[in-house]
Each structure stands twice: as C-alpha cells, then as structure tokens.
Amino acid sequence: MSNTSVLAYCRPGYENDTANELTTRYGEAAIYGYPVSKKQSGFALYHLYDDTQLENAITQFAVSQSIFPRQLVAVFCAMKDIEKDDRVGQVLEALKEGELPYSIFGAIDVEYPDTEDGKTLAKFCRKFTVPLRQALRKAGWLTAKENAGKPKLHIFFESFENCFIGYTLPNYASQDHLGICRLKFPSDAPSRSTLKLEDALVNMLSSKQQTRVLRSGGRAVDLGACPGGWTYQLVKRGMYVEAIDNGLIADSLMATGLVEHHAADGFAYKPQFGRVDLLVCDMIEQPDRVAKLMGDWLVKHWATHAIFNLKLPMKRRYETVTQAISLLVSRLDALNDAFSVKVRHLYHDRDEVTVTIIRTSEDEV
Numbered sequence: 001m002s003n004t005s006v007l008a009y010c011r012p013g014y015e016n017d018t019a020n021e022l023t024t025r026y027g028e029a030a031i032y033g034y035p036v037s038k039k040q041s042g043f044a045l046y047h048l049y050d051d052t053q054l055e056n057a058i059t060q061f062a063v064s065q066s067i068f069p070r071q072l073v074a075v076f077c078a079m080k081d082i083e084k085d086d087r088v089g090q091v092l093e094a095l096k097e098g099e100l101p102y103s104i105f106g107a108i109d110v111e112y113p114d115t116e117d118g119k120t121l122a123k124f125c126r127k128f129t130v131p132l133r134q135a136l137r138k139a140g141w142l143t144a145k146e147n148a149g150k151p152k153l154h155i156f157f158e159s160f161e162n163c164f165i166g167y168t169l170p171n172y173a174s175q176d177h178l179g180i181c182r183l184k185f186p187s188d189a190p191s192r193s194t195l196k197l198e199d200a201l202v203n204m205l206s207s208k209q210q211t212r213v214l215r216s217g218g219r220a221v222d223l224g225a226c227p228g229g230w231t232y233q234l235v236k237r238g239m240y241v242e243a244i245d246n247g248l249i250a251d252s253l254m255a256t257g258l259v260e261h262h263a264a265d266g267f268a269y270k271p272q273f274g275r276v277d278l279l280v281c282d283m284i285e286q287p288d289r290v291a292k293l294m295g296d297w298l299v300k301h302w303a304t305h306a307i308f309n310l311k312l313p314m315k316r317r318y319e320t321v322t323q324a325i326s327l328l329v330s331r332l333d334a335l336n337d338a339f340s341v342k343v344r345h346l347y348h349d350r351d352e353v354t355v356t357i358i359r360t361s362e363d364e365v
C-alpha cells in the first residue's frame with residue numbers, strides 16, 4: 001500500500017467538491033487512487049495507489065488551473081500522535097526515517113486548515129516555524145537563504161497531534177501561505193464584492209493580460225452592477241463602464257464621469273457602441289443561463305474578454321460548473337480566436353466560482 005497522497009487545501013464545506021475534482025482529473029490522467037475527505041475540515045486527500053506517481057500527480061496541472069483546491073501538496077509522510085515535547089525533534093526524526101523526495105528545499109511553510117479549529121493552531125504554527133527552520137538548515141535540508149526556485153517543504157498540522165509533510169514545486173503551487181491571498185478592503189468601495197473582482201484580476205490574469213484587458217480609456221459592461229463594487233475596480237483602472245442593474249449605483253462612481261447607469265435587464269442589454277473590451281457579470285442567476293449569456297457576447301464579439309461569477313448549487317457543484325463551462329468552451333472552439341479560460345473558487349468567493357475568459361489571439365475586433 002502506498003503512503004503518498006495529494007493534499008488539497010480548500011474552503012471549509014468544499015471538501016467533497018475538491019475530492020470530486022481530484023478524482024476526476026487524476027482518473028483522466030491514469031493516476032489512480034482514492035479520495036478521503038471530512039466535512040468542514042478545510043482539506044481533501046487523494047491517496048495514490050502507486051508512490052512513484054506522486055510528482056506526476058502534482059505536476060499534472062497547476063493549482064491555478066484547478067477550481068476548488070487552494071494548494072496541492074505532494075505528501076510523503078503523515079505523522080500521528082505527536083507528543084507535546086520536542087515536536088521539532090519528532091518532525092526531524094520522521095524526515096530522517098522517510099525517504100526525502102529532494103535532498104534540499106528552498107523554503108518551509110507550516111500551515112493549518114482554514115477552519116475555526118484551524119485558527120487555534122495559527123499561533124503555534126507561526127512559533128514552530130522558527131526553530132524548525134533552524135533545525136532543517138542545520139541538517140542541510142534547507143537552503144541558507146530562502147530560494148523560491150527550489151521545492152518548498154510544507155508541514156500541515158491537522159491538529160496539534162497530527163500533521164502531513166509534503167512539498168510543492170514553484171511553477172505549480174500557490175505562493176501564498178495557506179494558498180490564500182488576502183486583500184485589503186478599499187474603504188471607498190461601494191461593496192465588499194469589490195474584493196471578488198480584485199482577487200480575480202490580480203490572481204487569475206497574468207501581468208501582461210492585466211495590462212491588455214484593463215486599459216485606461218477602454219470600455220466595459222458590468223451586468224448586475226449595483227451597488228458598484230466591480231464597477232469600482234474598473235473605474236479605478238480608468239475604464240468607461242456601462243453599469244446595468246435595476247438597483248442603485250453608488251453616487252461616488254457616477255461622480256467620476258466614467259460610469260453610465262442603465263436600469264435594465266442584463267439578459268436583454270446590448271452594448272451602447274456595439275462592443276466593449278471587457279464584459280463582467282455578477283448577477284445571481286442559474287449558472288448555465290449566465291454561461292450561455294457570456295458565450296453569446298463573446299461569439300457575437302460584443303465583448304473581447306469576459307470575467308464572471310457562476311453561483312453554485314447546493315449539490316453536484318463540480319459537475320454543474322464543468323458542464324456549464326464545457327458547453328461554453330465548445331462554442332468558443334468553433335471560432336477562429338484562441339481563448340485562455342480559467343475557473344477558480346477564489347478566497348473572496350463564497351458559494352460561487354469566478355471565470356476569466358481572455359481572448360489571446362491578437363486579431364481582436
């Protein structure tokens with residue numbers, strides 16, 4: 001029996017969806033194993049049948065190319081019943097006994113689940129990092145200076161007594177502690193929803209894409225815009241926005257002179273000048289209905305790029321999202337343009353995922 005597994009961190013409540021995603025994708029890649037997840041634990045495991053498949057598993061797709069995982073760690077050691085005294089010594093002993101996949105690591109991260117129970121571990125994990133780092137350096141397992149180009153060692157405490165030890169590789173992992181990118185709420189933004197779009201812009205678009213898609217002077221449509229958190233992000237970047245919603249839009253946004261508010265149905269609205277650079281949409285509606293609408297705008301060239309949220313049902317969330325997206329992608333595949341499509345359950349999302357569709361071909365209309 002193998003002792004290796006892929007450990008995926010996720011939002012509490014999404015363990016089953018994460019496990020479904022891993023089982024489906026690893027199954028498609030003939031990386032066989034079985035998922036283990038516990039409700040509200042903040043993580044899911046995919047146990048591999050074959051130890052030699054571990055690195056193959058974590059390089060199969062990057063975290064940024066997955067939906068629910070916040071981080072994907074290649075676990076090669078699981079420690080149980082750790083005693084209170086000399087935890088550093090016990091971790092070192094476990095590393096000595098096990099077969100280390102790399103002779104040296106560039107950094108360590110001591111982490112815990114993003115749950116209420118996990119929070120009680122946060123202080124301990126922070127304190128524990130310092131002596132562990134020193135001991136690992138002394139043992140020659142950690143570079144003298146942090147080196148982001150090398151594998152990173154992760155010690156994930158499920159509880160004070162149990163932890164998983166594993167690694168991530170630079171091009172495939174999230175660089176954020178716990179796989180979470182925390183953003184500061186801008187005090188002049190009209191709603192907290194603003195953080196969802198900022199998270200998507202910062203974490204789902206490359207810096208090149210950000211420059212191209214969010215041009216100052218460019219045009220955008222925001223469907224389901226009120227009170228204006230998403231429009232705020234676009235206006236902040238100098239874009240003109242047609243904000244569509246029957247609700248009230250923040251006066252501060254109207255005062256910029258960059259926003260036109262139309263009290264209209266987002267499903268019937270057409271862009272004022274025939275097209276826009278970017279379509280964004282945060283309407284609370286059936287995911288397949290929103291995906292169809294986004295596809296219509298992209299196929300008709302009403303929008304060059306689209307960023308939108310799909311609200312998740314209570315059950316079969318992975319299946320619902322992948323079905324809606326694969327239908328949309330098959331429509332885009334019929335066009336001459338190339339698109340980069342990403343779907344992520346971002347830290348600032350709740351029961352929804354964010355989709356970015358960036359037209360990568362230069363022959364934009």
Ligand SMILES: C[S@@+](CC[C@H](N)C(=O)[O-])C[C@H]1O[C@@H](n2cnc3c(N)ncnc32)[C@H](O)[C@@H]1O
Pocket residue numbers: 190191192193194223224225226227228229230231244245246247264265266267282283284285
């Ligand atoms: C989650 S809120 C949007 C929040 C907004 N993104 C922000 O950052 O402030 C959803 C909005 O979608 C609007 N909405 C729902 N269905 C709509 C439709 N068919 N047409 C236009 N707006 C719609 C609602 O009025 C509501 O204001």
